[in-house]
Amino acid sequence: MINIRNIDLNLLRAFDILMDERNVSRAAERLSVTQPAVSGMLTRLRSSLNDPLFIRSQHGISPTPRALELAGPVKKILSEIEDILAPTTFDPKESTMKLSIAATDYALKVIVTPLIYALQEEAPNIRISIQPINDSQTFALMERGQLDLAITTPDSVHKELRAKTLFKEDYTCIMASGHPHAHKNTLTLDEFCSLKHGIVSFSGNTFHGVTDTVLNSMGRHRQVTISVPSFLSLIEILKNCELCAVIPKRLICGIDGLATITLPFEIPGFSKIMAWHERTHYSPAHIWIRERIYQLCDKRS
Incomplete structure (x- = not known):
């Protein structure tokens, strides 16, 4: 049976940081103690819990199954103790969190x-x-x-x-204010499909999105010629070329040089x-x- 008197909060904090860092040197730096001191804490923990807890590996240390089992509960205990000891009020002007x-x-x-x-x-x-x-x-x-x-x-x-x-x-269609279709309030479906489009793909390797899914259900398709992993990058690209894109509405608030055109069909929002x-x-x-x-x-x- 584990003797709880042999375990103090410093040992639990050391264990928690070792689990985060998987490296004795980095753990020592976070704890503001020497590497031998961390090793000593680990020795006491191993003795108290009757488990090696961490095994040396090529890139540092690897937790044992017992250590993985303890990781969540230990972090929860430490967090609860911090909450108990923390001030009951919060002053945003003074906070350094x-x-x-x-x-x-x-x-x-x-x-x-x-x-x-x-x-x-x-x-x-x-x-x-x-x-x-x-x-x-x-x-x-x-x-x-x-x-x-x-x-x-x-x-x-x-x-x-x-x-x-x-x-x-919700989504809207945007294009540069100098685009040939920028003066229109809306586009017909044929016009929308005939234009060249840019799309956002977080992996950067696809030319199909939610807009294309809707179009395909209608038996139509569009010309997607550019795929980028960032909405903000796509917006900058659109400002200087004859492309259009279907973009979340809130993204274009306060951005100059763009025209907003009503879509000729509905796209599910998020x-x-x-x-x-x-x-x-x-x-x-x-x-x-x-x-x-x-x-x-x-x-x-």
């Missing part, structure tokens, strides 16, 4: 950028890091404390994450949601941040 957000370029432009502008005034000392979203890794990153929020879609969110819908988005892990659900700071994001999105709906 670090906030990490995963987002696509669409979400960065439409949701995260307005948040950054708002925080410059309301919480000037909060640090924000933005990373590309990877739906397959979001839950694991949140569980390890390496990600706080994800801006994603309902069908992509992990079932164990909490989530809230921010808004629903919802954007904000997702977070249970470990930050009751944190006053994170509650304030989530509410601020929701307010900013609500203003633009």
